[in-house]
Amino acid sequence: MNLAHLHILLNHFPTIGAIVAVGLFIVALVWKSPDLTRASLGLFVIIGLLTIPAYVTGNMAEEVLLEGPGVSEAYVHRHQDAALLAFIFMQIAGALAWFGLWQYRRIARTATWNLSAVLIIALIAIGLMARAASFGGEIRHTEVRQGAEIVASEGAVGWSTALGTWFVEKTWVWPASETLHFIGLWLLFGVVLLVNLRMLGIVKHLPFSTLHRILPWGVLGFALNGITGMLFFIAAPGQYTQNLSFHLKMLLIVIAGINVIYFTIFDDAWKLRAQDDPPLHGKVIAVSTIALWIGVIYFGRMLPFLGNSF
């Protein structure tokens, strides 16, 4: 098995998963079922997270494919551009869905604007993902190609590659993004620590609902790191695609992200009043969340040491 296999396996999760989630979401809205609405919002968050490895393994597959004969770079770049656009919309849908879950927890309902935004953005994301998937299929399957053959013109690159080139060529962009990546890390890990330490019995005089309020700041940090991190990847994919440290970092981010949903979906944490002790599984989730994010930071820092970055 190589990394191209992994991409073929992973890219089905966002494409099929988003269709299932939208179907479930529409049924939930028609039936006016809060539980089903929350379940489908949770599904959007999970799919948003799974879209990250689905996208980054694409560059890994590209390297494998272009080594062999008969693969047109023009078709690969067209797929890459389409995939990045779909990725962006899926991330926005996932972020809005998370916010809906968080809001539901605080005021026992989700705002209509949020539900409408999730539905519209998710539908656009499905369309864009279908387009990206179709372009991806055309890389290898010449029999499904439509229209005139695409021929790469001299020096022409896709917009995602052009964005990456701009990112590297402007000398101030990389260091500024690196600084922002660290600021995002403080925000994210700071909130992770505060919330999870409460679950472990520290600052027990605070009810969980007080700490729950700061979760969006952690998600802002995650978004900042997601944007800057993806820009690093798009700018210099070769530093990451064969890097074990990067693979492990991506794996831990997906698991840690899914772990965070615990605080917005399940009731255990929300019910904790001042001086209350959390249940054992709450403590297990807290310890694992802290450990997972430490792992993310560790493998991020180890990119040049365990892997081949920089």
Place this chain on the structure above:
Amino acid sequence: MDWGLVLKVVGAVAASVAVLAAAGYSIEKAIDRYESGED
């Protein structure tokens, strides 16, 4: 020392942090509003 580069990095970071702070502040205000029942 390339002061032009330093200035650009600091400027870009400061501008981004300002956007981040504004986003956080508006989220806080929105929470206040709907938790007090205004929204």
